[in-house]
Amino acid sequence: xxxxxxxxxxxxxxxxxxxxxxxxxxxxxxxxxxxxxxxxxxxxxxxxxxxxxxxxxxxxxxxxxxxxxxxxxxxxxxxxxxxxxxxxxxxxxxxxxxxxxxxxxxxxxxxxxxxxxxxxxxxxxxxxxxxxxxxxxxxxxxxxxxxxxxxxxxxxxxxxxxxxxxxxxxxxxxxxxxxxxxxxxxxxxxxxxxxxxxxxxxxxxxxxxxxxxxxxxxxxxxxxxxxxxxxxxxxxxxxxxxxxxxxxxxxxxxxxxxxxxxxxxxxxxxxxxxxxxxxxxxxxxxxxxxxxxxxxxxxxxxxxxxxxxxxxxxxxxxxxxxxxxxxxxxxxxxxxxxxx
Amino acid sequence: xxxxxxxxxxxxxxxxxxxxxxxxxxxxxxxxxxxxxxxxxxxxxxxxxxxxxxxxxxxxxxxxxxxxxxxxxxxxxxxxxxxxxxxxxxxxxxxxxxxxxxxxxxxxxxxxxxxxxxxxxxxxxxxxxxxxxxxxxxxxxxxxxxxxxxxxxxxxxxxxxxxxxxxxxxxxxxxxxxxxxxxxxxxxxxxxxxxxxxxxxxxxxxxxxxxxxxxxxxxxxxxxxxxxxxxxxxxxxxxxxxxxxxxxxxxxxxxxxxxxxxxxxxxxxxxxxxxxxx
Numbered sequence: 001x002x003x004x005x006x007x008x009x010x011x012x013x014x015x016x017x018x019x020x021x022x023x024x025x026x027x028x029x030x031x032x033x034x035x036x037x038x039x040x041x042x043x044x045x046x047x048x049x050x051x052x053x054x055x056x057x058x059x060x061x062x063x064x065x066x067x068x069x070x071x072x073x074x075x076x077x078x079x080x081x082x083x084x085x086x087x088x089x090x091x092x093x094x095x096x097x098x099x100x101x102x103x104x105x106x107x108x109x110x111x112x113x114x115x116x117x118x119x120x121x122x123x124x125x126x127x128x129x130x131x132x133x134x135x136x137x138x139x140x141x142x143x144x145x146x147x148x149x150x151x152x153x154x155x156x157x158x159x160x161x162x163x164x165x166x167x168x169x170x171x172x173x174x175x176x177x178x179x180x181x182x183x184x185x186x187x188x189x190x191x192x193x194x195x196x197x198x199x200x201x202x203x204x205x206x207x208x209x210x211x212x213x214x215x216x217x218x219x220x221x222x223x224x225x226x227x228x229x230x231x232x233x234x235x236x237x238x239x240x241x242x243x244x245x246x247x248x249x250x251x252x253x254x255x256x257x258x259x260x261x262x263x264x265x266x267x268x269x270x271x272x273x274x275x276x277x278x279x280x281x282x283x284x285x286x287x288x289x290x291x292x293x294x295x296x297x298x299x300x301x302x303x304x305x306x307x308x309x310x311x312x313x314x315x316x317x318x319x320x321x322x323x324x325x326x327x328x329x330x331x332x333x334x335x336x337x338x339x340x
Numbered sequence: 341x342x343x344x345x346x347x348x349x350x351x352x353x354x355x356x357x358x359x360x361x362x363x364x365x366x367x368x369x370x371x372x373x374x375x376x377x378x379x380x381x382x383x384x385x386x387x388x389x390x391x392x393x394x395x396x397x398x399x400x401x402x403x404x405x406x407x408x409x410x411x412x413x414x415x416x417x418x419x420x421x422x423x424x425x426x427x428x429x430x431x432x433x434x435x436x437x438x439x440x441x442x443x444x445x446x447x448x449x450x451x452x453x454x455x456x457x458x459x460x461x462x463x464x465x466x467x468x469x470x471x472x473x474x475x476x477x478x479x480x481x482x483x484x485x486x487x488x489x490x491x492x493x494x495x496x497x498x499x500x501x502x503x504x505x506x507x508x509x510x511x512x513x514x515x516x517x518x519x520x521x522x523x524x525x526x527x528x529x530x531x532x533x534x535x536x537x538x539x540x541x542x543x544x545x546x547x548x549x550x551x552x553x554x555x556x557x558x559x560x561x562x563x564x565x566x567x568x569x570x571x572x573x574x575x576x577x578x579x580x581x582x583x584x585x586x587x588x589x590x591x592x593x594x595x596x597x598x599x600x601x602x603x604x605x606x607x608x609x610x611x612x613x614x615x616x617x618x
Contacts, residue, residue: 019577019584021380023388026427038386042524094430182528202532205524207580214522217534273526276474278385282428284473289524 026281028073032064035077035091035285038277039084041208043287045272045301049085053210056083071095074283084287087244088274092284103241103268110240110265110314110326111175116144119322126163129156133164138336141167142327145188148180148246154228157191161229169234169334171327172254179245179270189253190224191231192260197221199253201297202273204290216293221253235260236330239304245270251304252294263310263330266303364403367597371397373570375589377422379433383480383521383581384471389433391424393587404444412457414443414490420467422587435585437467437482441511443490450493458491463513469585476526480583482574486516486542486549505557505564513549516542523580540578549574557595566593 024034036057046053060080064073074091078098081089091098117123120142125134130150133143141164145152164170172188189199201216224230237254239247239262248267255262272288279285294300305311310333315325328338377393380386397418404411422435443461450456462485469480492509521530522537530538540546555568568591575584 019575019582021382021386021388021582021584023386034386044524202526202529202534204522204526204529207523212523214525214534214537217529217532219532273476273528275477275524275526278387278426278431278473280387280427282426282430284431286475290476290526290529 024280026279028064028066028068031073031279031281031283032061032077034279036061036080038279038285039081039089039287040210042205042275042277042289043084043089044205044213044289044291045084045086046210048299048301051084056080070281074098081285081287086272086288087268087270088272088286088288090286092286094282103270104244107241107265108313109176109242111242112314112319112324113144113146113176115319115322115324116173116327120324120327126160128159129153131156131160133160135164135167136171136327136331136336138331138338139166139168140331140334140336141170142173143170144173146177148177148182148184148250150180150184152184152187154187154224157188157224158229161191161231165229167233168336169236170231171236171238171330171334173238173327174243174247174250175238175240175264175326176242177239177244177247177250178242178268179247182246182249185246185250185253186221189250189257190221191228192235192254192257193221193223194230194232195223197257198295199256200249200295201293202290203293213291216297232259234334236333237262238326238330239264239267239306240326241265241268241303244268248300248304249292252300255304255307256295261307261310261333262304263306263312263333264326265311265313266305267300269301269303271300364405364408365597366400366402367595368400369398369566369593369595371399371566371591371593373397373589373591375570375587377424377435377585377587379422379424379435379469379583379585381469381480381581381583381585383583384433384469384474384477385426387426389424389426391422391433393420393422393435393589395420395589397593401445410447411459412445412447414441414445414461416441416443422585431471431473433472434470435467435482436470437465439463439465439467445490445492453495453497455494455496456492457494458489460487461490461511462487463511463516476528479527480521481519481527482583482585484516484518484542484547486513486518486547488513488515488549499558503559505559506555507557508554509552511549511551513542513547514544516547518542518547518576518578520576520578520581520583537579546578547574547576553591555591562597564595564597566591566595 024030063076078091082100087103121134125132129152131145136142199219199221201218203214203216206212206214239251248270251267254260271292273290274286275289276286312329318325332338373395379389395418399416401412401414418439420437424433441463445457445459447457465484467482490511494507496505551572553570555566557564557566570589573586
């Protein structure tokens with residue numbers, strides 16, 4: 001019976017050892033607070049974007065009432081997320097997914113794939129595993145990679161670079177490439193390096209405080225394995241505002257390499273690796289949680305600028321005449337005749 | 341302290357290996373636990389997921405060579421799978437894991453025919469929680485190596501003409517080491533080579549596991565049908581990540597008592613007498 005005296009102590013230990021997690025119900029007010037708290041504890045760019053999240057709460061919380069509909073609540077919460085001006089931040093319900101579109105909507109499109117196919121490729125190009133490639137008339141190689149979600153393998157790159165090997169230079173067109181897998185950033189970039197190269201650095205939040213971050217961890221790329229086809233001639237990477245996320249990182253990595261010029265318009269950013277979470281009502285939320293920095297330690301969340309003197313837009317009037325002024329500019333940089 | 345415990349366990353295991361050729365009573369069992377499963381893992385989601393869980397177990401208890409009347413060694417293996425849903429029931433979470441443990445139990449007799457056993461145990465767990473709706477953070481790996489105590493109370497009686505063994509067993513890790521990513525650290529970053537801050541010393545403040553089971557073995561000759569109930573709890577908090585997995589399950593299994601014998605040598609009458617129900 002003496003053992004029974006220890007039972008309360010045992011239960012106290014058990015209760016103390018079950019670590020608490022704050023739980024919310026699915027009412028509009030609780031849903032709003034839950035979303036605000038998730039972002040408060042996990043979002044990584046408050047300081048860089050100058051967002052006072054407490055102030056945002058004070059403006060939006062009064063708009064929430066327990067008798068509002070799901071769609072009304074969704075609209076209020078989506079607008080609150082828009083305050084972060086982040087293309088990686090979305091709220092998802094069964095009836096809608098919110099996007100902050102102004103990161104690209106306020107900028108020129110600067111890309112028309114039909115224009116390129118019709119006037120530069122004559123609809124005669126090779127497509128393989130997400131990459132399209134051809135030789136332009138001035139003996140400049142052209143590779144179009146539209147999404148880093150499209151798997152591209154070493155064999156695909158070997159085939160493309162072998163085919164383009166006689167060319168005097170290479171254009172890699174990642175305009176309107178909105179990202180995908182970081183794996184393919186390395187797969188492609190390491191065809192253009194000869195030594196172990198610092199590509200970028202990554203860090204993560206270490207706690208819910210807004211300034212709790214780990215030290216940046218440097219990430220190095222090694223050249224492609226021996227026997228793979230490498231490229232050592234001049235390269236121009238073409239980008240626009242729609243070049244985002246993994247596309248943005250690709251441009252920042254390539255920009256740091258010798259012999260590579262970045263031309264076009266400032267990319268769309270998206271350098272925060274996104275995390276997912278969810279709300280009790282079943283809605284999902286995605287947000288930037290893990291910042292990436294370029295090889296010089298600069299944050300590229302606001303985009304990567306073209307190499308100095310290489311900013312160029314697509315001229316709409318020239319486009320009507322069948323010319324892509326961005327490709328013409330790139331061809332000129334590579335010593336070719338832009339308008340043969 | 342931990343070093344002494346490990347040395348003792350290693351020496352004991354070595355003794356067991358030396359004694360492998362000698363007959364000793366063995367109780368082995370296969371069991372299936374089926375019941376409820378619940379998980380909160382704030383690395384993946386702040387929500388509580390609930391559903392069903394199943395675990396296939398193999399347990400082997402054997403009298404030890406150096407003092408078979410008092411000591412037994414226990415080796416357990418488990419293969420677990422949980423399937424759960426969030427409160428809105430629009431997302432699924434799965435857990436798959438494997439555990440193995442070794443324990444040495446000292447047995448004594450208490451009043452009213454109760455037998456009690458207690459001793460140290462080592463346990464290793466590895467598993468993964470997978471949340472299908474997440475993109476860059478879809479999984480949370482669970483891995484731990486712990487040392488702690490295991491104890492049991494057991495009483496034999498007859499139900500009609502059938503012998504029954506009623507047993508309560510409890511297991512409580514005290515210390516060890518476990519894995520956890522950092523707060524918002526992607527597994528991609530770990531894959532890239534950043535391995536700092538992943539291994540953690542376990543103590544009750546950051547790692548608390550408590551497993552209990554109550555079983556009744558209904559004996560038919562050397563075999564027995566095992567029915568029972570078990571409860572599991574694992575709660576961790578490290579790197580500002582809280583994770584809790586718990587569940588309740590019914591157990592159904594079969595057990596078998598037998599002797600290990602040395603070829604060409606008959607089992608001794610003394611060892612036949614050792615009734616060492618695990």
